Amino acid sequence: MVELEAVTRRYGKNTALDAVTVAFARGTFTAVMGPSGSGKSTLLQCAAGLDRPDAGRITVAGQDLTGLSERRLTLLRRERIGFVFQAFNLLPALTARQNVGLPMRLAGRRPDRATVDRALAAVGLADRAGHRPQQLSGGQQQRVAIARALVTRPAVLFADEPTGALDTNTGRDVLRLLRDLVDEHHQTIVMVTHDPAAAAYADRVLFLTDGRLSGSLSAPTASAVIEMMAAA
Structure with missing residues (x-):
């Protein structure tokens, strides 16, 4: 679903991504981890078309x-692309x-109520459609943000x-x-996280160090992720 081939991104003299090649298959959940400054957010932004690489090829x-x-x-x-961030926005x-x-309004289309309500139902908020953010818990607000990201079927x-x-x-x-979206709806998800417990929900964890892929872990557990991070 997403492929990066020898992708390099520089900011001045700093190389945030250094010839990274990686693919994300359809219907899989991948976590991306690494220390601060390792390039994980840059990888996400380039893969999502939010930032342009200096070299390499990206296919979505x-x-x-x-x-x-x-x-x-x-x-x-x-x-074709959905975004969910730490801030619910x-x-x-x-x-x-x-x-x-x-997103439908921004695309110049009138929102289709049935489509919107299906997205809310998919995140368990069918009964909160008429509530404003201040009437919702933090978790419910993030679920609304996820429904918003899914409404265009990215x-x-x-x-x-x-x-x-x-x-x-x-x-x-x-x-x-997020795990259910992958298992039940074959959604492709790429998630940046610093939390080993969160990474354990993914099918695979990729580790970045100094802008390069430094390892990967399939069928991860939190303890295995911690061990991998300690060994890096």
């Missing part, structure tokens, strides 16, 4: 991002239903520290939801 759902105009890149992100004046329908969902602002129990609920 069969579409080569190289050379795409800003307009075509924006359309691709809007239609919900508009406080809008209800959950209106927040979820926002080829891939990128999540950057999606449980970073949540307590342990609420974060676990959100991670179970």
Whole structure:
């Protein structure tokens, strides 16, 4: 679903990504880990078309991002890519239903209520559609953000520290939801996290060090992730 071939990204004299080659298969859940400054957020941003690499090739759902105009890149992100971040980024004046329908409005389309309600039902919030963010818990707000990311049926969902602002129990609920999206709906998810317990929900963990892939772990457990990080 997503392929990076020899992707390099520099910021001044700093090389954030150094000829990284990696692929993310359809219907899989991958966690990306590494110390601060290792390049994990840059990898996510380049793979999602939010940042352009200095060298290399990126393909999302069969579409080569190289050379795409800003307009075509924006359309691709809007239609084929979903984003979930640590900050929920919900508009406080809008209800959950209106927040979820926002990507359709930004695309110049009238939100289809049935589609929006299906997205809310998929994250367990069918009975909270008329609630505004301040009427929802942190975990519920993140679920609304996930529903908003899913409403366009993206080829891939990128999540950057999606449980970073949540307590342990609420974060676990959100991670179970992401796991269910992969298992039941074959959603492709790539998640940046610093938390070994969160990474254990993934099918695979990739480790970055100084902008390079330094290891991977399949069928991870939290203890195995901790051991891998300690050995790096």
